[in-house]
Structure formats: structure tokens, C-alpha cells
Amino acid sequence: MSKSKLKIRELKTPQDEKDWNNREIDLLLAHPASAAYGLNLQQGGNHVIWFGLNWSLELYQQANKRLHRQGQTEKVIIHHLVTQNTRDEDVMAALSNKEATQDTLMESLKARIREAKGGK
Numbered sequence: 001m002s003k004s005k006l007k008i009r010e011l012k013t014p015q016d017e018k019d020w021n022n023r024e025i026d027l028l029l030a031h032p033a034s035a036a037y038g039l040n041l042q043q044g045g046n047h048v049i050w051f052g053l054n055w056s057l058e059l060y061q062q063a064n065k066r067l068h069r070q071g072q073t074e075k076v077i078i079h080h081l082v083t084q085n086t087r088d089e090d091v092m093a094a095l096s097n098k099e100a101t102q103d104t105l106m107e108s109l110k111a112r113i114r115e116a117k118g119g120k
Contacts, residue, residue: 011035020044032063041066046074051081053091057098 009016011030019025021044028041028048035041036059041048048067053060067076082088 017041030063032060035066036060036062039066040071042069042072046072047077047079049079049081053080053082053088053095055091055094057095057102060095061099 006026007024008027008029009019009025011017011020011028011034016025016028017039020028020041023044025045026047028045029051030048031052032050033054033056035048046067050060050063064076064078067078080092082092
């Protein structure tokens, strides 16, 4: 019985981005800060593993949006390498809390705008 081998690569160079977008990589390993800006990753695969998360919700969301954007034809799957009983867990919780706060703020603003437009 033959086993299929996933082509896994860490995102480090422009060639890695090119290979990803040419679908020569099955699983991309990247740090959100290195993938947050200036990259177009939506033409490639859809399966990424984030490692070494940071506290910035903006960087985290921007990195995710490199995959979730026009041109992506597959369901995007994002994994996180998180070590138990370390700051990794704290960072994941903080990002989740920041996102919830941001979402609540946006819903509040949308409600105010609707009210100002006469409840439409």
C-alpha cells in the first residue's frame, strides 16, 4: 500500500510564495507576521499552519485574509501550533477576546448607523 506524501514547506522566500500559488505545496507552515502584508496566497492551497503567534489581532487577521480573498476556490483550513501550559494558550485566548470585542464594537456601530438612517 503506497502512502501519499504531503508537500509541506515553511514560507520563507518569494519562491515559496510562487510554489504555493502554483499548487506545488500542500501544507504551508508560516508565522502570521511574515504572511500578513504584501503576499497573495489565495491562488495556491488552502491549508496553513500558523506557528509563533503574536499578540496583534490585526496581523493575525491580515495573515488569514491572505488566504480568504477573491480567487480562493477552496475552503480555507487554518491550524495553530499551540503548546499546552505556555504563553501560546494566552495568546490564542487574547486574540479570541480581541476579536469578540472588535465584533461587538462593529455591531454597535452598524446599529447606530441604521438608527441614524431611520431604522432601515
